[in-house]
Amino acid sequence: MPEFAREFLGCGGGIGVAAEHPVKELTPLRMARAGRSMDIGCHVLTTAALQTILRGYPSEAVDMAQGAYERARHQVAPRVLAFAKLIEARAHARLDDGKAAGAALAVSERLLEQADTAAGNGPAWIGYYTPARMAPDAVEITATWAALMPPCAGTTAPPRCRPASSLGLSAYG
Numbered sequence: 001m002p003e004f005a006r007e008f009l010g011c012g013g014g015i016g017v018a019a020e021h022p023v024k025e026l027t028p029l030r031m032a033r034a035g036r037s038m039d040i041g042c043h044v045l046t047t048a049a050l051q052t053i054l055r056g057y058p059s060e061a062v063d064m065a066q067g068a069y070e071r072a073r074h075q076v077a078p079r080v081l082a083f084a085k086l087i088e089a090r091a092h093a094r095l096d097d098g099k100a101a102g103a104a105l106a107v108s109e110r111l112l113e114q115a116d117t118a119a120g121n122g123p124a125w126i127g128y129y130t131p132a133r134m135a136p137d138a139v140e141i142t143a144t145w146a147a148l149m150p151p152c153a154g155t156t157a158p159p160r161c162r163p164a165s166s167l168g169l170s171a172y173g
Helices: 003-009 023-034 038-054 058-072 078-094 098-117 131-147
Strands: none
């Protein structure tokens, strides 16, 4: 598990990064731990990772989303894990890492397919995250990553240019 996520979850032996966050952000995580709900704990940490992206810290958000996924990967519903991978993909896109963004997005898509065929289909509260809900996020992730790169044009392309299609998402671009 990435160090930042371990600290956030309080598994690092110290007070942890969670102690620095406002109480309103920690209450759901504490309640999930007290109730021993890995599904809710994973979702809360993933949502905190999304807030971290929005606050301008995508590198930390990658650690948080990966930590949520790794800690819960054998214990929670596929749809919950799919959401964690979606947020990881968003963070990678903000960091201009198209390959990692594409890989995380592909895992999210596979997990959603698995969730749609799984018995029980996971907790009702994560039912909003469907392939139809993922599609606009995939477009936004691709657009975010592509917007960070200069356009490619002919043979005089800048050394750091890549077409958006090199993200590796045949279904989305």
